[in-house]
Amino acid sequence: MGKRFEFIYVLAAITGFLILLFNIYPILNTFYWTDWETIKMTLVDKKVMASIWTSVKCASITTIISFFLGIPLAYYLARHEFKLKNLIESLVDIPMVIPHTVAGICLLTVLSPRSPFGQFLRKNNIEALGTEVGIVVAMLFVSMPLLVDSARDAFKWVPVRMENVSRSLGATQIQTFLGVTFILSWRGILSGMIVTWARAISEFGAVIILAYHPMIAPTLIYERFSTYGMKYAVPANIILVIISIIIFIALRLVSLGGKEKHDLR
Amino acid sequence: MIYVKNLNIKLGLFQIKNVELKIKKGEFLILLGPTAAGKSVIIEAIAGLVPIQSGKIIVNNHDITNLRPEHRNISICYQDYNLFPHMNVRNNICYGLRFKKDKDNPKYQKNFKDLVKLLKIGNILERMPLNLSGGEQQRVSLARGLIGNPDVLLLDEPLSALDPNIKTTIQEELKNIHQTLHTTIVMVTHDFIEANYLAERVAIIREGEIVQQGYPDEIFQKPSSVFAAQFIGVKNIFWIENPEELAFFGLANPAYIGIRPENIYISLKPIKADYLFQGKVGDIQNNQIYMEIQCCNTQRNYLSYLTINRFFELGLTKGMPVYFGFHKKNLIYIEEQISELEKGLKN
Numbered sequence: 001m002g003k004r005f006e007f008i009y010v011l012a013a014i015t016g017f018l019i020l021l022f023n024i025y026p027i028l029n030t031f032y033w034t035d036w037e038t039i040k041m042t043l044v045d046k047k048v049m050a051s052i053w054t055s056v057k058c059a060s061i062t063t064i065i066s067f068f069l070g071i072p073l074a075y076y077l078a079r080h081e082f083k084l085k086n087l088i089e090s091l092v093d094i095p096m097v098i099p100h101t102v103a104g105i106c107l108l109t110v111l112s113p114r115s116p117f118g119q120f121l122r123k124n125n126i127e128a129l130g131t132e133v134g135i136v137v138a139m140l141f142v143s144m145p146l147l148v149d150s151a152r153d154a155f156k157w158v159p160v161r162m163e164n165v166s167r168s169l170g171a172t173q174i175q176t177f178l179g180v181t182f183i184l185s186w187r188g189i190l191s192g193m194i195v196t197w198a199r200a201i202s203e204f205g206a207v208i209i210l211a212y213h214p215m216i217a218p219t220l221i222y223e224r225f226s227t228y229g230m231k232y233a234v235p236a237n238i239i240l241v242i243i244s245i246i247i248f249i250a251l252r253l254v255s256l257g258g259k260e261k262h263d264l265r
Numbered sequence: 266m267i268y269v270k271n272l273n274i275k276l277g278l279f280q281i282k283n284v285e286l287k288i289k290k291g292e293f294l295i296l297l298g299p300t301a302a303g304k305s306v307i308i309e310a311i312a313g314l315v316p317i318q319s320g321k322i323i324v325n326n327h328d329i330t331n332l333r334p335e336h337r338n339i340s341i342c343y344q345d346y347n348l349f350p351h352m353n354v355r356n357n358i359c360y361g362l363r364f365k366k367d368k369d370n371p372k373y374q375k376n377f378k379d380l381v382k383l384l385k386i387g388n389i390l391e392r393m394p395l396n397l398s399g400g401e402q403q404r405v406s407l408a409r410g411l412i413g414n415p416d417v418l419l420l421d422e423p424l425s426a427l428d429p430n431i432k433t434t435i436q437e438e439l440k441n442i443h444q445t446l447h448t449t450i451v452m453v454t455h456d457f458i459e460a461n462y463l464a465e466r467v468a469i470i471r472e473g474e475i476v477q478q479g480y481p482d483e484i485f486q487k488p489s490s491v492f493a494a495q496f497i498g499v500k501n502i503f504w505i506e507n508p509e510e511l512a513f514f515g516l517a518n519p520a521y522i523g524i525r526p527e528n529i530y531i532s533l534k535p536i537k538a539d540y541l542f543q544g545k546v547g548d549i550q551n552n553q554i555y556m557e558i559q560c561c562n563t564q565r566n567y568l569s570y571l572t573i574n575r576f577f578e579l580g581l582t583k584g585m586p587v588y589f590g591f592h593k594k595n596l597i598y599i600e601e602q603i604s605e606l607e608k609g610l611k612n
Binding site: 159161162165167168169170171172173183 | 349
């Protein structure tokens, strides 16, 4: 029997094509706006490379901090039902619904030397505004919810009973977490880390409020675009796109590796 | 010996109430009850996996009520096996040994060899759980639970996810394991046939409470409540209160009586039975293994089971006049009394 005509699949094919075109075409089109010579010149432009390095470094630090702060909470949320759980989950996700410049202003009110916390930081010789600390804080605020949510969902896939068996066989809670739960949810957590990293490296609104300098790549690109125009913004743009895509693909490949070995789903 | 003393647990609206269990060393106890009766909660409490409100759990004279699960030396196996999918069979079985202080003791190596032989899993030791059948997974799960010489092995419906053929095999293997290793086993099931085959003692649970416990024969011959009787397959349960019937069944006071369908004879001619009735054939159901036949007299309907051969020998049809009856030794007297409310409803 031949394949039946299913309207929904045709619709999916058309909309899918449109989505892919919408995602890929603008990125590829930027290459049309410049030439290889300009890109090569940009690659040796210290300011551009420093901003890209700041972006990559701060996004990576953000991801690592999100990991250590987010995993315990994500595990707790995955394993327990309690009265205020919905409220806590909503509070964790709140940064995702606040416009990012607004988030930046909110953070500024806390980190400003006029606030008690800002004064506390200053007394301890920690300068948040206009430093990489500020950049990381802004990135953390907007991207950490993604890691908590992904890790929580990943932990939920590991049956509680499997942990019970491990405990009954003599493993402590930590041994069970590290030897069973974490290993089995690692792929989901890694996916969450990739999304967190990607969200952090793309952050602009909250970062420029807290730290215009040192410049991250999006700030530099925005500055070049508003001051000199497209010609100067596009090469740095292309380099950041290429680096982001390479890191994204590499991490995706790691997270997909060994998928079939012990897929719980 | 394990002593579960006055155990109370509250989980939302559900409660386990005053559960008392005494399990002898090496005994096979079955907690029998319908779904959501609280059987699994009780064994998880014994393993320390659910918080208890009050009560004590004592194993070999040690109060383990406040010990963490990993310090109790009680292992648990679930119906869905829960093998660790990232480890092969060998590593699954030996998982618990890595946490033992005396993990290098040769006795564990011997346990490993004995269990592999007993459960016939020598050919799958290097395989990953994803590539195992349900029966193989349950065998591995049992070996993993037993290798560390637990004081108690808890089994939560270990046979319910298996197909009928494998179920029978694993059931036999469980019995064999118990007879060979003499491990104390507490198993949860809702299947009274499993309980009858495996248990040395049975406790019937209803809505978080133990309604009866004892030796299987005791429970199967003398269920203490209508619920217990129904649960162990007594299909004909009647409240007897009119003086004629009381005299007929030899009862001094109104009471429930029960009779298993398989103990009711049907014949076309009068037969020798302690209690004999004349009536008609009611509804007939063929469930492909045996026939379910309703026998009706003027007072009651009795459900009877006949082999398919016997049914065709008799040539029964609906409305046909028949004799049916049963022996006194098969009559079950149920202690439970009818409540005033039910009495009102019945009248």
